[in-house]
Amino acid sequence: xxxxIQITPVEGVYIAAVKxxxxxxxxxxxxxxxxxxxxxxxxxxxxxxxGFDGNKITSTFRHNLKLLPAKSYAKVELLxxxxxxxxxxxxxxxxxxxxxxxxxxxxxxxSIKESKRTELPVMKEKGILAK
Numbered sequence: 080x081x082x083x084i085q086i087t088p089v090e091g092v093y094i095a096a097v098k099x100x101x102x103x104x105x106x107x108x109x110x111x112x113x114x115x116x117x118x119x120x121x122x123x124x125x126x127x128x129x130g131f132d133g134n135k136i137t138s139t140f141r142h143n144l145k146l147l148p149a150k151s152y153a154k155v156e157l158l159x160x161x162x163x164x165x166x167x168x169x170x171x172x173x174x175x176x177x178x179x180x181x182x183x184x185x186x187x188x189x190s191i192k193e194s195k196r197t198e199l200p201v202m203k204e205k206g207i208l209a210k
Contacts, residue, residue, distance in 0.1 A: 132165035184209035
């Protein structure tokens with residue numbers, strides 16, 4: 080039975096942390112985004128996020144997008160700075176022309192730092208891609 084299950088790798092979909100200025104609170108915030116670099120849309124996108132490290136576990140957050148168009152991105156959530164000290168996982172499931180796909184993205188603890196920012200696909204911003 081297991082040999083009959085085909086696992087299609089997720090390509091062209093990313094979770095990124097982007098440092099942005101918050102005009103309302105006049106400070107910098109780190110926000111997470113989902114990026115679709117593909118030439119096809121993602122449908123019924125479900126994102127489940129949580130933080131963990133040993134006995135430390137955060138609340139679980141769930142986000143839903145009906146549609147993420149081709150070559151686009153959408154904000155997922157704000158990351159509080161104290162979360163940088165633990166692992167942050169984003170479990171992403173969606174439908175596409177390749178069928179139903181799933182991938183777990185991880186920001187390992189202490190991986191979200193301004194010095195690690197690089198150019199992001201589609202967004203034309205600098206940020207950090209989850210593994």
